[in-house]
Amino acid sequence: MSIKMRFMLSYIAVIILTGTFLMSTLLLGFYALTGVSPGQLYKSATLQRPLSTDEENAFLELKMLAKNMPDNLLEYQNFKGLEKSDVQVVVRKNDAIVYSSADLSKKSLLVHMPDYELNNLNMRGTLDNQGDLFRYIKFDYTYSDGSMGSVMVLQPENSYTEIIQKWGIYIVGAVLLFGFLVIGLLSYFVAKSVVQPIVHLKEGAEKIEAGNLDFEMEEAKGKNEIATLISTFEKMRIRLKKSLEMQELYETNRKELLSNISHDLKTPITSIVGYIEGIQDGVANTPEKQAKYLEIAHTKAKDMNALIDELFLFSKLDLHKEPFCFRRVDMNALLAQIAEESELSFEKAEFELVIPNEKMIAEADREKLKRVFENLIQNSMKYMDKEQAKIMIQLEKQQNDAIITISDNGKGISEVGLLSIFDRFYREEVSRNSNTGGSGLGLSIAKQIVEEHRGEIGATSELEIGTSIWIRLPLKFKEDKEQ
DSSP, X not given: OOHHHHHHHHHHHHHHHHHHHHHHHHHXXXXXXXXXXXXXXXHHHHSOOOOOHHHHHHHHHHHHHHHHOGGGGGOGGGGHHHHHTTOEEEEEETTEEEEEOTTSOHHHHHHHOOOOOTTOSOOEEEEEETTEEEEEEEEEEEOTTSOEEEEXXXXXXXXXXXXXXXXXXXXXXXXXXXXXXXXXXXXXXXXXXXXXXXXXXXXXXHHHHTTOOOOOOOOOSSSSHHHHHHHHHHHHHHHHHHHHHHHHHHHHHHHHHHHHHHHHHHHHHHHHHHHHHHHHTTSSOSHHHHHHXXXXXXXXXXXXXXXXXXXXXXXXXXXXXXXXXXXXXXXXXXXXXXXXXXXXXOTTSEEEEEOOSSOOEEEEOHHHHHHHHXXXXXXXXXXXXXXXXXXXXXXXXXXXXXXXXXXXXXXXXXXXXXXXXXSTTOOSSTTOOTTTOOOSOHHHHHHHHHHHTTOEEEEEEETTTEEXXXXXXXXXXXXXXXX
């Protein structure tokens, strides 16, 4: 059974139950207040009121006259006394009205007059006279010429009973019509505000089931549960679509990762195997050549070991399983130490350190930050194409952040390269020659370490001018500890 049909049946049931409950409550309340039962109330509302004394005397007098001298009922003077007492009387002969009280219509009486019944078993009934309902008591008889006659005493009907008897069928019909109209309107609004959005949701769910996420759920009007449900469903669709897109991206990255790892590991292993086979086959036939081959194999093995270490670190950082030891670090002293050690490592390079007099304290893992800065300097030297290398290390404060910039005068990075240099295994040198580039993980590891410090990393560069890598770290001031 559809939801729409269930709502409609529930409306009908509610209307019936509500009407029954209301009627029962009214009847019970009336009975509690008056002591009159529903049956007695019905009788009092529908049965004829007792005849008044004047009406009863008039009927008995007319009945006696009809039995003994019926022809006297054809004479008008016999009813003058009745007119003064406001008793309404009707006398007929065959199909003609002989006499009727002044406020009664003879024409209407002829139309609604009951049939003759000389045995007088059914003496009471009701009749209509120009829209007014009357209860009557009658006596049928025969005149001396054999024609049939009737004498009737009329009593105005109770107004409520009259309305019920005359208009009851129309009232019931109007109530039923109104009830069905209400049900129809409720069904329309429910279908518009509930059923249609649910059907819309069903269609959306079927599209998702079929694997189609390239659609948009139309927002429902108003602020209600249905609108919230559709909004939540749309957010779920967007998140699911993004999740699938990320899954595809991860799958692509995984394939590239495997390809790059295979390439970067295979190259040194091939070299190691080649040099060892050269020694075994006697190609290195002198102690000098053998020593040279072993030294090269040893260097390749160290490079491979360094690559494996970087892969291991990258994997732990990517899975957020690498532990960090955050402490208060003096950034001025750390950068001064790095500049001093770099001057010793790269004697041909010219280093410039620019730091402010004000100490800048950051909450950081000192060793991991040091690794980031050293990696950036090593990259600058590795891709240097100038005879005189110049490296500038600069520290400055911007609001509550420390900005560290490491700039060089190397060959620079293309605009396309700037968009990808922090991606895993990215190298400007597409052939992945280990002599002109590293593993391609250094900057990706640097980015992960900086982000673990709630910081940012970025780069600017101009071809043949140089490259600048900047890092933004939140500062922890000395006075924080004192407070």
